[in-house]
Each structure stands twice: as structure tokens, then as C-alpha cells.
Amino acid sequence: MKGGWPFWILIVVLVVLHFVLHLSFGFGIEAPDLLTVAVLLGARQLSGGRAAAYGFLLGLLEDAVSVSAFGAAAITQTLIGYLGARSRDLFVGDSLLFLSLYLFLGKWARDALYYAVAAVVRRGDAVGALLLQAPVAAFYAAISGLVAIVVFRTLTRSR
Amino acid sequence: MVEYFEGPRKGRWRNLGMAAAFLVLALFLFFLPGSYQTPIRSAIRGTVLMPFLLAQSELVNRGASQVDVPVLRAERDSLAAVVAAQASLAEENRRLRQLMGLRSRAPRSFVPAELVRIGTAGGESTFLLNVGTEDGIRVGSPVIASGGLLGVVWEAGRRSSHAIDWTHTDFRASAMTADGSAYGIVESRRGRYREEDQLALVGAPFHVDVAPGTRVVTSGRGGVYPRGILLGTVVGIEEADTGWRKSYLVRPAVRPEAVTHVLVGVPLENGYDDLSPLWSGGAPPTRGDTAGAR
Numbered sequence: 478m479k480g481g482w483p484f485w486i487l488i489v490v491l492v493v494l495h496f497v498l499h500l501s502f503g504f505g506i507e508a509p510d511l512l513t514v515a516v517l518l519g520a521r522q523l524s525g526g527r528a529a530a531y532g533f534l535l536g537l538l539e540d541a542v543s544v545s546a547f548g549a550a551a552i553t554q555t556l557i558g559y560l561g562a563r564s565r566d567l568f569v570g571d572s573l574l575f576l577s578l579y580l581f582l583g584k585w586a587r588d589a590l591y592y593a594v595a596a597v598v599r600r601g602d603a604v605g606a607l608l609l610q611a612p613v614a615a616f617y618a619a620i621s622g623l624v625a626i627v628v629f630r631t632l633t634r635s636r
Numbered sequence: 637m638v639e640y641f642e643g644p645r646k647g648r649w650r651n652l653g654m655a656a657a658f659l660v661l662a663l664f665l666f667f668l669p670g671s672y673q674t675p676i677r678s679a680i681r682g683t684v685l686m687p688f689l690l691a692q693s694e695l696v697n698r699g700a701s702q703v704d705v706p707v708l709r710a711e712r713d714s715l716a717a718v719v720a721a722q723a724s725l726a727e728e729n730r731r732l733r734q735l736m737g738l739r740s741r742a743p744r745s746f747v748p749a750e751l752v753r754i755g756t757a758g759g760e761s762t763f764l765l766n767v768g769t770e771d772g773i774r775v776g777s778p779v780i781a782s783g784g785l786l787g788v789v790w791e792a793g794r795r796s797s798h799a800i801d802w803t804h805t806d807f808r809a810s811a812m813t814a815d816g817s818a819y820g821i822v823e824s825r826r827g828r829y830r831e832e833d834q835l836a837l838v839g840a841p842f843h844v845d846v847a848p849g850t851r852v853v854t855s856g857r858g859g860v861y862p863r864g865i866l867l868g869t870v871v872g873i874e875e876a877d878t879g880w881r882k883s884y885l886v887r888p889a890v891r892p893e894a895v896t897h898v899l900v901g902v903p904l905e906n907g908y909d910d911l912s913p914l915w916s917g918g919a920p921p922t923r924g925d926t927a928g929a930r
Binding site for chain 1: 647648650651652653654655658659661662663664665666667668670673676677680681684685688689691692695752753754755756757758759760761762764790791798800804805806826827828829830
């Protein structure tokens with residue numbers, strides 16, 4: 478997927494939609510984590526350092542409504558941003574199958590990292606959280622990201 | 637934009653250094669004392685996130701007025717009952733003080749507020765209130781719903797506050813059984829899912845048996861919560877620490893997900909009045925009671 482201003486408009490739309498769903502409507506897990514989708518998609522277009530900065534800023538936005546684990550999202554998204562950018566060294570491709578797998582694994586890694594950093598989200602046993610809930614959330618995020626990409630490609634007539 | 641592969645070795649080290657710097661910055665924020673984190677949070681909430689928070693407040697108002705009028709009316713009536721009963725208590729207190737020749741205490745009040753829910757992972761067990769220090773709210777102000785105690789203000793801004801509900805791991809309330817036979821501390825017990833969260837009365841004396849169904853209220857010790865706010869009812873014993881103390885599971889009086897409007901206590905120099913009579917016969921009138929009364 479090529480960058481350029483239409484792509485970054487997609488990123489802004491994803492971020493705004495994330496906060497509309499999670500803050501304005503107050504949805505929890507019922508709404509997908511579009512912020513992580515935005516970090517993962519944007520990171521593929523940036524260098525490692527810039528992707529980390531980009532992840533840090535979006536994570537800080539998420540942290541602004543967290544009294545219990547302030548900074549946890551910033552740590553997590555910084556790492557995810559950097560790893561997302563470096564994933565270009567290992568995996569090349571823009572196919573829908575590749576991107577959906579990338580989003581799925583990225584979101585799963587994000588949830589695992591956040592679980593490790595933020596004690597406030599720990600509920601029940603780690604196995605259930607990381608092997609049951611996290612993959613479901615990752616699948617939901619990947620599907621949502623995929624829909625966003627398809628709509629974007631249709632609107633911009635790009636591959 | 638960058639090339640698909642990250643150029644020369646020098647560039648890779650520069651990127652790694654930059655990423656490490658931001659990671660260190662994020663770690664610094666994470667380990668920063670709470671008092672230093674608050675202004676950063678408030679600044680972001682008051683600028684970038686303000687439209688989203690205002691939108692929820694507007695949505696809560698519209699949703700409440702259009703969809704759920706009977707429930708909202710019942711909730712409002714219940715909270716009004718709390719305030720009215722408190723007013724009569726205050727009047728009785730004032731007359732008794734006059735009879736005994738005691739100096740009158742400063743008037744106390746509860747401030748009505750709207751609750752703004754947070755849907756992000758880090759916002760679990762917390763909520764925002766549309767009242768702040770300008771309304772007299774302070775850190776530690778109790779947040780009361782029509783059924784009983786919901787939580788406590790954790791951070792107070794000028795016009796908004798951040799509060800935790802009883803499901804938060806840091807929630808503690810000095811408590812007692814309604815008949816005063818056992819005192820202890822109430823804290824949260826997290827289940828696998830939010831719906832499974834319960835409270836526990838810990839540190840109750842070993843020689844006292846608290847029967848299931850017994851109501852547990854705030855004891856007023858420590859001065860954070862007024863005495864007598866309903867916390868829940870005892871479900872059964874959780875564990876008995878041999879020869880020393882017992883802990884009991886308590887079914888909470890308020891489910892946080894169902895609350896939209898609350899009363900927030902304004903702390904006073906002289907402490908709080910006893911609110912026990914407000915919940916002496918159970919919770920104040922709710923939906924069915926209100927409908928029946930009409």
C-alpha cells in the first residue's frame with residue numbers, strides 16, 4: 478500500500494473513529510482497537526525511529542484517559558510502531574492476506590505487551606487472557622483493518 | 637517516506653537510537669509519580685480529546701432524555717430522595733445541636749454529576765465526571781449512585797474529575813455491617829470477567845458470624861466516606877484466617893455499568909454526617925417503587 482496524503486487521511490480517520498467509538502460512545506471490547514490498526518499500518522510507511530515516535534504519540538493519547546496505567550499504552554505502541562517498521566526487513570507484501578495476518582499478529586503482540594506492562598487490565602488467568610481473549614480481539618482488529626484497507630483502495634483506485 | 641528496506645547500517649542505528657529514546661521517554665512517563673502524571677493527562681484530555689469527551693456527555697444527555705425516560709426519572713428520584721433525606725437529617729441535627737447549645741456545623745452538600753464512561757483498556761474501572769474543583773469536588777470525594785456507593789474521586793480538575801469505581805484494584809472502604817456487629821475493610825475481588833466482580837469484607841473479627849443477606853455499609857472511619865452508605869449484602873464467607881479474622885464476599889449494591897447520573901460528596905472540615913437512615917430499609921426507591929408511587 479503506497480503512502481501519500483490519502484493514506485494519512487485514512488490513518489487520521491481510523492484514529493478519530495477509535496476515539497469516537499471508545500470515548501464518545503463508551504464502547505469497550507465491543508468496538509475494535511482501530512488505534513493499534515492505525516499504528517501498524519502507519520508504521521509500515523515510516524522509518525523505525527519515526528514509527529516509534531508515531532506510536533508513542535498515539536499511545537500517549539490513549540494514556541490520557543488512564544489513571545491506573547499511565548504510560549503503558551505509550552510504551553506498548555512505541556514498541557509496536559518500531560517493530561511494525563522493522564517488519565519490512567522480514568516481510569514484503571501488500572496483499573490483503575498478508576496485511577490481515579500482519580494486523581492480527583501485531584494486535585496480538587500489542588495486547589500481550591500491554592498485559593505485561595499494565596497491571597490494571599489483568600483479570601483472570603494469563604492463559605485465558607493471552608490465548609483466548611487476545612486472539613479474538615486481534616481477529617476483530619484485523620477484520621476491521623482489512624475493511625478499512627479495502628474501502629481505501631476502492632476510493633483511491635489503488636492496488 | 638522511506639525505502640522499503642532501511643538503508644545503510646548508519647541509518648539503522650540512528651533509527652534504533654531514536655526508537656530507544658522514545659521508549660525511555662514512555663518508561664519515564666510510566667514511572668512518573670501520579671502527581672506529575674496528572675497535568676499531562678489533563679492537558680491532553682482538555683485539548684485533543686475534549687471533542688470526544690464532550691460528545692459522550694451530549695450523547696448521554698440525549699440518550700437519557702429520549703430513550704430511557706422512566707429509568708432516568710427513577711434514578712433522579714432516588715438521588716433526590718437521598719438529598720431530601722439528608723436535608724431532613726441535617727435539619728434534625730441542627731435542632732438537636734440548638735437544644736444542646738452546640739455550635740452549628742458548616743452546611744454540607746452533594747453535587748449532581750454526569751458520568752462519562754471510558755472504553756479503552758487503561759480506563760477500565762474508572763470514569764470521568766463533569767464536575768471539578770470549581771464545584772467543590774476534591775480528591776477523595778465519594779461518588780454515590782441511587783443504590784449505594786459507586787466509587788471515589790481519584791483526580792480532580794477544574795471542571796472535570798477522574799474517579800475509580802469499586803471494581804478498581806485500589807478501591808478500599810472502611811465498612812461495617814448495618815447492625816454494627818462487625819467492622820472491616822471492603823475491597824474489590826476481580827472475576828475473570830467484569831460481570832463477575834464482587835466486593836469482599838476483610839478483617840472482620842473471627843468470633844463474629846455475619847449471616848448471608850446482612851447489609852454492609854460504610855463505617856465513616858478514616859473520614860473518606862460518610863458513614864452509612866450501602867456497599868452491598870453479604871453472600872457468604874470467603875475465608876477464615878485461623879483464629880484471627882474472617883472475610884466475606886459481598887454482592888455489590890451498585891453495578892457501575894448501569895449508572896449514568898451520580899451525586900458527588902463535597903468534603904467538609906468537620907467530616908460527614910451519618911447517612912445510615914437513608915439505606916436503613918434497603919436502597920432508596922428505584923424504578924418500580926417510583927412507578928408505584930406515581
